[in-house]
Amino acid sequence: MSCCCGDDCQCRPLGFLLGLPFAFVSLLLSLIGVVIWIVGLALTCICPCCLCVTVIVEFAIWLIKTPFMVMEWFTSKIPC
Template identity: 55%
Template sequence: MGDCRPLGFLLGLPFALVAVVLSVVGAVIWVLGTILSCLCPCCICCAGLANFAMDLIKLPVKVLRWFIDQIPC
């Protein structure tokens, strides 16, 4: 019975759409950071940038799960 939270999904949907836009930005940053770290392996900051971009890519799922968990059934 813990999975019947459609209201949380619907309330979180607009915020998840904003997070999808940030996810696309994160994907672009991740690609650029990966290319830079392959070209110049001494740039340690590019690896940190790529990890930050991966967090941005996972953001829509985190936002929806948070909203779904906040609304009781």
């Protein structure tokens, strides 16, 4: 039996543990993204014709997704 959960080696516990500090920082960024998203969504409802607010809301959604992207990236860099 190998150290991996499957043949494609997706289970990397060491990469997960080493990536936790980076995930914590990205979690803080995602909280900032939530605040930006709420404010941007309110501004979009007030003035839907303003295109720059839509771009800010899309950026906030990207910030909210960063913890998941960081953990996936970091665990993919650590071999089994």
